[in-house]
Amino acid sequence: MARSKTSKQWMDEHVNDPYVKKAQQDGYRSRASYKLLEINEKDKLFGPGNIVMDLGSAPGGWSQVVAPIVGDNGRVIASDILPMDGIIGVTFIQGDFTDEAVYEQILAELGDNKVDTVVSDMAPNMSGVNTTDQYASMYLVELALDMARNVLKPNGSFCAKVFQGVGYEEYVKDVRSSFNKVIVRKPAASRPRSREVYLVAKGFKG
Numbered sequence: 447m448a449r450s451k452t453s454k455q456w457m458d459e460h461v462n463d464p465y466v467k468k469a470q471q472d473g474y475r476s477r478a479s480y481k482l483l484e485i486n487e488k489d490k491l492f493g494p495g496n497i498v499m500d501l502g503s504a505p506g507g508w509s510q511v512v513a514p515i516v517g518d519n520g521r522v523i524a525s526d527i528l529p530m531d532g533i534i535g536v537t538f539i540q541g542d543f544t545d546e547a548v549y550e551q552i553l554a555e556l557g558d559n560k561v562d563t564v565v566s567d568m569a570p571n572m573s574g575v576n577t578t579d580q581y582a583s584m585y586l587v588e589l590a591l592d593m594a595r596n597v598l599k600p601n602g603s604f605c606a607k608v609f610q611g612v613g614y615e616e617y618v619k620d621v622r623s624s625f626n627k628v629i630v631r632k633p634a635a636s637r638p639r640s641r642e643v644y645l646v647a648k649g650f651k652g
């Protein structure tokens with residue numbers, strides 16, 4: 447009963463959501479595109495010729511934003527546990543990011559290149575149990591930070607979705623230890639009642 451009420455609420459919200467409508471009009475696969483567009487407008491996360499890694503990329507809304515900006519001289523390496531339809535200029539690797547073999551496959555795809563910006567919009571399937579969900583999501587952002595530390599060029603950038611809750615403050619501190627500047631963003635397209643925020647970290651200390 448409670449469940450069907452929640453799904454109805456979700457469906458009503460989804461149908462009336464201005465970003466869902468806008469995404470359909472603009473040809474974006476996801477309303478999440480508007481979060482990254484807003485963040486990039488403010489924080490200039492990537493530009494022409496950049497190499498960008500997009501973690502938790504499906505269905506592709508963020509890659510669709512990044513690929514035309516980095517252009518023909520740039521590169522986007524995207525990965526998700528779910529399949530993703532192709533996007534010109536984007537190399538996609540499907541697999542579970544917590545699986546070491548997948549992590550290694552992403553590194554292999556990169557070869558000797560270093561990355562200008564790592565973005566992560568990864569979020570686990572929510573079980574509804576707050577502590578379980580919080581631990582699962584913190585684990586994913588910790589792995590994303592680990593990847594960023596491995597692949598970023600000195601002065602590179604990192605942007606990750608993080609849920610405020612247990613472990614959040616420690617995580618922000620950990621990010622601060624590797625970057626010169628860390629800002630917390632809550633884009634307009636992020637639902638107010640969601641505990642998600644986006645950490646934008648610039649100036650990787652290398």
Ligand SMILES: C[S@@+](CC[C@H](N)C(=O)[O-])C[C@H]1O[C@@H](n2cnc3c(N)ncnc32)[C@H](O)[C@@H]1O
Nearest residue numbers: 476478502504505506507508527543567568569
């Ligand atoms: C909010 S969605 C990303 C939306 C995307 N940024 C876009 O604009 O289309 C979160 C994604 O994280 C992915 N994800 C969750 N757990 C993952 C894992 N263990 N490994 C890889 N991807 C994962 C989900 O499959 C989902 O596609």
